[in-house]
Amino acid sequence: MKRYPAYEFPEYVDWAPDAAVQADFAARITANPDRAARIAALDTARLLDLYWGLVMARLHDVQLKRWVKQGVISKAWLGSGEEAATVGPCAALQAGDVVSPMIRNASALIERGVDLQVCFSGYLGTTDNLTGGRDLHIGDLAKGVIPPISHVGDIVPVIAGCALAFKQTGQPNVALTWTGDGSTATGAVHEGLRVAAALQVPFICVIQDNQVALGTHGQTHFKGDFLAYGAAYGCAVAEFDGNHVLDAYAATAWAAERCRAGEGPVILVGRTFRMGGHATHDER
Incomplete structure (x- = not known):
């Protein structure tokens, strides 16, 4: 593969694999027998699709960050480092399912077949966008x-x-959305979860716990454990490594299977971390 220095990700310059991280990654796969079986069932094509999704998500963010530095756009909200929390769940869904991403989950659009040009035009505000250039938040x-x-x-x-x-x-079909650890403080999240559990609907709520809400550390704004939400609302709950695309995929595949079987909603807690500011204007 020919490499072009101008297009290298800065964080990958002089990069070398970390044996401890690789061992932890492998151990996570075998820790849960159900997830291990689902991962083992993935063929090479599916694994490459997952990898492609991670790469496209990162390239999307790299381009946005470059546009900010060039003055093309004023700022961007990035999901760099949290890609697995979006790509994995999307890969576990089927045609006919619906998702609604947060702005940091923009790669969900790519995963669902929305052209990358459409994603970029949302930031550029051009009239060829699905919203006619009216708003950044796009969908299809x-x-x-x-x-x-x-x-x-x-x-x-x-x-x-x-x-x-x-x-x-x-x-x-299944309906899935993400909510951040910070946004769980809003009443709407709890109203939605309570109704979903009471009516036993096929709903998956991914709590993307990146440990910081805007500029407030997670331990400051919430003293409990998101896994306790399951008992509070009477629905299934599980956690996954939000930086491990295979774990994220397998957890969501399990959740979607429950939903399709009529067993009600599932709360998934993706443990990850935000590798930057709230947006590019907040970079340190």
Whole structure:
């Protein structure tokens, strides 16, 4: 493979594998027998698709960051380092399922078949975008992507409603969205989870715990454990390594299987960390 220095990711300059990290990655795969079986069932093509998704997600963010430095756009919200928390869950879904990403989960659009040019045009505000250039938050209903909104957390009851529609119409589909550790402080998140559990709808809520809400550390704004939400609302709950795409995939595949079997919603807690500022204007 020919390498072009101008296009190298800065964090990969002089990079070398860490044996301890590799061992931890491998151990995570075998820690849960159900997930290990699901991962073992992935063929080479599926594994390459997962890798492609991670690379495309990072390239998307790299391009946005370059545009910020060039003055093309004013700022961007990046998911660098958290790609697995988006790519893994999306890979576990099927045609007909719906997702609604947070702005940091922009790679969900790519995973669901939205052209990369469309994703970029959302930031550029051009009229060829699906929103006609009116807003950054984009989606494509034809591809099962419901646009996110700025009011973090408010999309949870919306997607729970999509799951209710699937249940009422007898469609074997799943509705999935992400919410950050910070946005779990909003009432809308809890209203959505309570209704989803009460009505036993096929809904997956991924709590993407990147350990910081804007500029507030997670241990400052929340003293509990997100895994306790399962008992509180009466639904299944599990956690996955949000930096491990195979673990994220297998956990979501398990959750989706439960949903399709009529066993109600699932809360997944993805443990990850934010590798930068809240947005590019907040870089240190």
